[in-house]
Every structure is written in C-alpha cells, then in structure tokens.
Amino acid sequence: MNKFLLTTAIIITFAFYAVNNKSLEIEPIAIVSGSTEINSSKEDENAPSTTKPNNNPVATKPVSAVNPVVKTNPVVVQEPPKTTSKGLYKDGQYTGTYVDAYYGFVQVQVVIEGGKLTDIIFLSYPNDRSTSREINARATVKLRAEAIQIQKASVDIVSGATETSFAFRESLGAALNQAKI
Amino acid sequence: MPITIEIVGTNEKSAFDKVFGYFQYIDEKFSTYKVNSEISRYNRGELKEDQFTQDLKEVFNLCDETKKLTNGYFEIRNPQGIIDPSGLVKGWAVNNAAKILMGLEYKNFYIDAGGDIQAEGLNEKRVPWQIGIRNPIDLNSIIKVLSISGMGVATSGTYIRGEHIYNPKNYQKISEIVSLTVIGKNIYEADRFATAAFAMGKEGIVYIENLKGFEGYMVDKNGLAVMTTGFEKYVHHYKNR
Numbered sequence: 001m002n003k004f005l006l007t008t009a010i011i012i013t014f015a016f017y018a019v020n021n022k023s024l025e026i027e028p029i030a031i032v033s034g035s036t037e038i039n040s041s042k043e044d045e046n047a048p049s050t051t052k053p054n055n056n057p058v059a060t061k062p063v064s065a066v067n068p069v070v071k072t073n074p075v076v077v078q079e080p081p082k083t084t085s086k087g088l089y090k091d092g093q094y095t096g097t098y099v100d101a102y103y104g105f106v107q108v109q110v111v112i113e114g115g116k117l118t119d120i121i122f123l124s125y126p127n128d129r130s131t132s133r134e135i136n137a138r139a140t141v142k143l144r145a146e147a148i149q150i151q152k153a154s155v156d157i158v159s160g161a162t163e164t165s166f167a168f169r170e171s172l173g174a175a176l177n178q179a180k181i
Numbered sequence: 182m183p184i185t186i187e188i189v190g191t192n193e194k195s196a197f198d199k200v201f202g203y204f205q206y207i208d209e210k211f212s213t214y215k216v217n218s219e220i221s222r223y224n225r226g227e228l229k230e231d232q233f234t235q236d237l238k239e240v241f242n243l244c245d246e247t248k249k250l251t252n253g254y255f256e257i258r259n260p261q262g263i264i265d266p267s268g269l270v271k272g273w274a275v276n277n278a279a280k281i282l283m284g285l286e287y288k289n290f291y292i293d294a295g296g297d298i299q300a301e302g303l304n305e306k307r308v309p310w311q312i313g314i315r316n317p318i319d320l321n322s323i324i325k326v327l328s329i330s331g332m333g334v335a336t337s338g339t340y341i342r343g344e345h346i347y348n349p350k351n352y353q354k355i356s357e358i359v360s361l362t363v364i365g366k367n368i369y370e371a372d373r374f375a376t377a378a379f380a381m382g383k384e385g386i387v388y389i390e391n392l393k394g395f396e397g398y399m400v401d402k403n404g405l406a407v408m409t410t411g412f413e414k415y416v417h418h419y420k421n422r
Contacts, residue, residue: 143386145407148324148400150316153419155326156304157185159362160296160315161338 182295188282189289189305196285200278200292207274210236213265224263240266243273247373251388255377256349271297272335272372279368292368296336299368300329311417317360317400324406325362325398326417333368337361337379348380355382360400363389364415371395 184204186197210219219237222228233241244266247255257266275292279299282290289302291310300310309330313323317338327334338360339346345354361379365371374395378385386407389397396412 143390143407143409144413145405148316148318148404148406150319150322151313151324151326153311153313153323153326153417155311155313155323156187157291157293157298157300157310158296158313158315158323159293159298159327159334159336160320161317161336161360 183293184295185291185293187291187304188287189302191287196282196287199281199285203278203281204274204294207270210234211240211266211270211274213263213267220264220266240270240273243373244269247377251374251377254349254380254388255373256380258349260347260352268337268376269369269373271295272333272367272369275299275372276333276367276369297368297372298329298334299332300334301331303330314360314362314398318404324400326419327364327415328417329364329415331366332415333365333371335363335365335368335372335375337363337375339379346379348382355380356402357382358385358399358401361385361389362398364396364412366394 184201186200188196208218209215212218213220213224215221219228219234223233223237244255244257247269248257255268257264257268259265271294275294275297276299278292278294279290279301282292283301287301289304291298291300296315298312300312304310309328312327312329312334314325314327314336316322316324337346339355347354358379361375363371363375363378365374374389374392375397378388378397381388383399383401386397386399386409389395390409396409396415398406398408398412400406
C-alpha cells in the first residue's frame with residue numbers, strides 16, 4: 001500500500017514537474033481544443049488532400065478509368081496556420097507518454113482546466129509490483145507524443161481509413177466491366 | 182472503395198486489368214454489401230462447410246490465427262452477429278495483388294485499396310514512395326509524410342461516415358482514438374494488426390510497439406499523436422517552406 005502511494009506520489013510529482021517544465025514526457029501541446037468536431041460525415045473519398053484548384057484528381061481517384069494507368073499527380077496540401085506551442089496549456093485533456101515508473105508501463109493523462117492541472121488519470125496501471133521487481137529486465141520505453149501538424153508536402157499516396165467494410169460500390173463494378181470491353 | 186494502382190514506367194493495360202480483375206473477384210466473394218457474395222450466403226447460413234471455396238477457407242483460417250495472436254482483439258463477428266472479415270481481407274487482397282504484379286516482373290509500383298497500401302521499389306522520381314497520413318480531424322489535409330519502399334501501410338479509423346469500431350471484449354465503441362496507422366513488412370500484416378490494435382483503444386499503440394517489425398502512429402480525438410519508437414525512421418523530413 002505504501003509503495004503504491006509512493007508510486008502515485010512520484011508519478012504525480014513527475015507529471016506536475018513535466019507539466020510545469022514543459023519537459024518531454026508530457027509535451028506541451030498545441031492543442032486542438034475539446035470542441036473539435038471529427039468530421040465523420042464527409043463522403044469525399046476522392047480528393048483527400050489536394051487544394052490545387054485546376055488540377056486533375058490526385059492519385060486516389062476511383063477506378064472508373066478506361067485508361068487505368070494512374071499518373072503521379074502530386075498532392076499539395078494547403079498551408080495551415082502555424083501551430084502555437086509556446087508552452088501555454090490550453091484547457092483539455094493531454095495524454096502523456098508511457099513512462100516506466102519503476103513498476104512498469106504507466107500512461108498518465110492530465111487534465112488542464114483554467115490553465116491549471118486539475119486531474120491526473122492513470123490510463124494503464126503499473127504491473128504487479130512483486131513480479132516487476134523480480135523480472136525487472138524491462139527497459140524504460142517512452143513513446144513520443146506530439147500534436148498532429150498539418151504537412152505542406154507533395155505525396156504520391158494517402159493512407160487513411162475508409163469504410164471498415166470491404167465494399168465496392170455497384171457503380172464501380174459496372175465501370176470496371178465497361179472498361180473491359 | 183477506390184482502388185489505385187501505379188506502375189512506374191509502363192502502360193501495359195493487361196497488368197492493370199489483371200489486378201483490377203482480381204479485386205473484382207474479391208469483391209464478389211467478400212463484400213457484405215453484395216447479396217450473393219459468398220460471405221453473405223455464409224451469413225445467411227446457406228453454405229455448408231464443405232462448400233466453402235478455397236479463398237473463404239483461407240481467410241477464415243487467417244482470421245482465426247489473427248484472433249489468437251491478438252488475444253481476441255481481432256474479431257470478425259460484429260455486434261449484430263454478422264461475420265465480416267474485411268479487416269483482414271482488404272490487406273490480404275492488396276498483398277495478393279502485389280504478388281501478381283511482382284510475378285509479372287514489375288518492381289516499382291504501388292497498390293492502394295481504400296487507404297491500405299503496398300508500395301514496392303521507387304516512384305517516378307526514383308525515391309521511395311511518399312505516403313501521407315490523412316488528418317482524421319480535417320480530411321483534406323495530411324499530418325505526416327512517410328517514405329516507403331517494400332512495405333505496407335494501413336490505417337484504421339472511425340472518422341469516415343461515423344463508422345464505429347468496437348472493442349470485442351465488451352462491445353464498447355472505441356472513441357478515445359480516431360486513427361491508427363501501422364507500417365509493416367507487407368500490407369496483409371499491417372492491415373490485420375491495425376484492425377486489431379485499433380480495437381484496443383489507446384493501448385493499441387503499445388501493442389504495435391511490442392510487435393517486432395511493425396511501427397505505428399496513433400491519433401486520439403484531441404489531435405494528440407503517439408508513435409512507436411521506430412516510427413521516426415519512416416518519416417520524411419523536408420523543409421516546410
């Protein structure tokens with residue numbers, strides 16, 4: 001019990017230290033605030049990242065081609081506003097990296113409200129302490145966290161989620177048949 | 182789902198036809214949207230086990246194996262009781278299609294089926310294929326550029342059409358994370374593990390970290406990304422201006 005309290009104290013101290021000193025384990029995040037909506041209603045699968053106004057569709061155009069050869073039309077992403085990450089914590093929840101807190105992997109999530117650290121949520125708990133001590137060959141692994149940043153770049157292809165079900169559209173099938181004639 | 186193929190240096194229609202034809206075959210067999218696909222007939226109980234085709238058997242076997250490997254997190258039975266193996270079939274099909282092209286002696290190409298990609302060799306500019314990871318929060322932008330050659334890249338996510346992925350252990354919707362990209366030695370492997378790892382929620386990235394030969398990039402609903410320790414080697418760095 002005492003060990004748990006000690007661990008907790010260490011982790012809280014650590015988290016607090018990290019939060020206040022902007023050190024690496026819990027990164028100050030240029031934040032997408034809590035009100036960000038995930039745009040899940042977007043149906044547009046055909047133009048993932050292009051903003052070139054008069055360009056041909058980019059590499060991921062659907063297969064309706066009579067000529068199925070796809071050229072490499074670079075996908076250029078519109079330049080985003082600069083992210084601010086000068087160490088100012090906006091309100092929200094931040095997930096810290098996994099830290100080996102002596103007992104095992106722990107993930108710490110901190111909650112900032114009114115600019116202050118108000119809560120810490122442990123997302124995964126330390127391993128059983130006794131076994132960890134015996135088999136403590138585990139190296140410390142920290143997974144780096146970062147705020148996502150929009151990239152201004154030309155790419156050949158875009159990887160993203162689509163329908164989780166594997167389903168061609170009927171029209172797509174028909175177009176393929178037409179192309180075969 | 183759009184299928185895109187690029188083969189560097191060729192206009193040979195027959196190669197494209199073979200691969201598109203293969204995907205059409207796969208669709209007709211495995212699409213849960215097609216009433217008469219083999220998987221739909223299976224789901225209606227119209228097939229006896231000795232009537233399964235070879236590919237259906239193989240897919241079922243691979244799904245079983247993947248379920249064991251992932252401690253049950255890879256699950257093809259959805260909460261409504263329908264068997265839908267698409268979380269494995271997509272990558273498996275792209276991988277098979279890539280083998281078709283390799284069998285035809287093509288060395289520099291990519292195949293992209295709805296964001297699951299196998300990229301071989303080099304692009305037209307004679308550098309590895311530049312693959313962007315779609316921003317799950319703003320679908321018209323990308324958040325990372327990867328340099329890929331001879332690997333597969335798969336992204337699991339829930340940001341398209343309000344789709345839901347469930348944790349099969351408790352049938353709770355995964356809502357904490359919105360995107361998980363996995364890089365693996367081929368797209369079949371990357372896809373099945375991306376599917377399973379996503380169902381683990383935030384723990385998914387730890388699973389990928391512990392999986393030898395795979396790297397991952399996970400985005401949570403707040404736009405915070407966590408990456409595996411070896412992920413950085415695939416990231417293309419360039420001047421932003």
